[in-house]
Amino acid sequence: MSNSGWISCRQVLNIMMIFGFMLNYALRVNLTIAIVEMVMPNATGGVVETINENVTTTTTLAPEMTSELAQIEVANRFDWNEHQKQLILGSFFWGYVLTELPGGRLAELIGGHRVFGHSMFWASVITLITPVTAHMGYVAMVILRAVLGFMLGASWPSIVPMAAVWVRPNDRSKFMSNMMASALGAALTMPICGYFISWFGWESVFYLTGGIGILWSICWFLFIFESPAKHPRISEEERKEIEDAIGSSTSKKKPTYVPWKSILTSPCVYAIILVHGASVFGYFLVVNQLPGYMKSILHYDIKSNGLLSSLPYFGKYFMSVAASHFADYLRQAGKISTTVARKSFTTFAVGTPGLFFILLIFFGHDRTWAIAIFTIALTLNGAVTAGYLGNGLDIAPNFSGTIFGMANTLSSFGGFVSAWMVGVLTYENNTYGQWQIIFGIVAASYIFGSLAFLTMGTGELQPWNNPPERNGVPLQEMRVAEEGVPLQANNINNAHK
Template identity: 40%
Template sequence: MSGKSEFLTCQRVLGLMVLLGSMIHHMLRVNISIAIIEMVNRNNTTSTTDAPRYNWDEEEKNNVLGYFFWGYVLTQIPGGRLSEIFGTKIIIGIGIMTASLFTILTPISSYMNYYCLLFVRFALGIALGVQWPSMPPMATKWVPPTDMSKFLSHLTASSLGVAVTLPMCGYLIDYWGWPSVFYVTGTIALTWTICWFYLIYDSPERHPRISENEKLKLRHEIKRDMPSAKKKSTPWKKILTSGPVWAIVMANTCASFTFFIAFMQLPTYMSHVLHFSIKANGWLSSLPYFVRYCTSVISSCVADFIKKSERLSTTAIRKTFCSILFFGTFILFAIQAFWGYNSIVSVAVFTSSLGLMGLATPGIYANSVDIAPAYSGTVYGISQVPAALAGYALTKIVAVITKDEQSFQQWIYVFWIVAGVNLFAFLFCLIFISGDEQSWNHKTDDAEIEKLQNDGSKECP
């Protein structure tokens, strides 16, 4: 029993729940990307189920995809700051629970009215927007700095969520119609929420079932890095005028712009331009996400190993991974712009580009903890605002370019835009990224640490 408890530590349970939660997050986002193919009337297709179809043009269809981002952008900064103040557990728990309910309501809202559906998509974005920026504040209390990239790679399990969801949705649509996609994914998310509230606590000191050995071990490893910004005024001016913060903002925005081309538009491109069936579409669209998760885990382990060995500085580690990510993606989308009409080339390019996106974990995601552990949620939330808007901008760009014709000739313009964005990101990050802790970050002194630990212990039943 003791050996089992030492293996299944509270920290590992947290890692598992973060991994599953990341899968759930993108499951609730990507489900409509493949469902919308069957939700829209097309002259050359027939439905095998009784599910209704709607006469939406390209602009209306992309609004259904894009309105999510207007809600998503609103809760990025509040999500990070509220988690620093009230704790990650309650913020993420309420967010996913609310998102699961709106997911289940999606078919009903589409039956009622097109604008009801847009509202549900907007509300879904609000609910899910708190999740990503809420995670760094919890990570700083549970994970040592030398393991931070590896832990945050759990966030890219969102790719596994997409990889599982797309083929699953393909089969659900084929057998039971597109509404089943939202009922099934929403129910899965509700189940996860119940487990989250029972299993997860904001810090080792607050956890009622943690062993003394694990608590002492974590206290020793994280003591000097324990952030506490609850009662401190946020140094907004210094944060918003910080070069390293803007490096994270630009890197996250450009990476998200590239990610969303695959996340929101790949199923449509596979269907309309490459003419894959709905089931084949689901499997082929999911392939890049498996690769992304694998590269995220591997590159994060490599980054943490280098950090522990002290062979490179933290700044050099972040710049190296960002440079490979952005310059490599620039090359890939230039290739896609020339030969993307070939299905083999397209699958290879999208798979490779999302594989490179895995390098964002050691290159970008861990960087907010490097420069400001106490305000990591706020900094990451700030970077998520333009990143979310990039997703909406991409839906509008694709809608305008492909409004009259869904052909490779039209998509060439999209691919060159994505290539240009990555070239800009490569140059910007090479100059401005830093891994050094900033002077405006609040450091917790020994007295505060002891008080936090004692307060947490008193709350345990």
């Protein structure tokens, strides 16, 4: 497909990325809604707090199943307590943390196209075998989820190096908003899974998401290529437009030398790492815990749970698109600098949700207030696409995968810690009072992250982005030497078809 046709190669990449990140989160959040129906209703034990019109009563869970739950065979449910359930949810991050940094660096060396595609394909295969694994016991599920995390851990950092060679600098906020399609994937997965569970049982959600993931992976390898220079169907005009806009900030030659000392002593790198860790800590807590909170504290049934749990993700995606377009417009028009754009949108997207989580401490027991606050907080967080999320491309596009991998490594620990924290605080005491503590911790995390980026962040290209290779020749000079390389013959021929 080329510019001479009806759709450009960049548009195909954008479309595939949107669906890819939708599936990326569908593969990880399907369990958060399914596990509500996978566990025996009296397995978690302990105390449940019921709140009705400002009257709070505390009762012990009855051993009998309700009529709704009794429709599902007991043999298809598992006797996992709250601690085991949170261990299963949190084990995803054990594997996830291992491949973040290696995945980003591997994408810089062999290409994000291959890393992202294989990450999604094998994660889809693992998803398909989840129902069988669940019947082997919770330890088997812990191992399976860790392996799933290992496969998906490389997916996010692998895309950033692709953006460095495919996307013009002033369009990168919009491109990064494609990654927020993950929120849209979570938004659609929640209600769809809720209905599929009620119709076909909890196993159906894993067959559905895993099957679609495999189909997407096949399409990715057929239509997406590592760079404009390697695309067999790109037009001469589109390739030239992309490469001229990118210029020499990104080298065509894969950097074999990483300036670790410069990276590890750069305040702007730590600004990205800290704010990303704080932001994702809160986001993962909502992704993994909102369905359980809505059932145990707000007492929603499975279908209502799935639908209402999806609202914050719809808001986050649409905010990410709107904010990224607005930020790129302001930068292109010269109204604000890249640094001002990144700091302003990051403060708005990360600091403000922290204030809303403070409100949850006081109003989180009320159904209407809780849903409204969760939705607004996560909606505002979508503006990170115009803030820190693409900041690695601003400061060092040649090492954007490495930087993103470092940031996502910390956030992966945050994802596990959030699940572990909820398990510890709510085990045998799943009350609103315990959740008030959780909301306070998340609020502090958000505010700390936004302040870290506000004080240390920048949008300026760093001098260590073009370090000398081991042979002493700077990457930038190699880039200039390669500018005269002609387009591949098949590219030129395709352009005139």
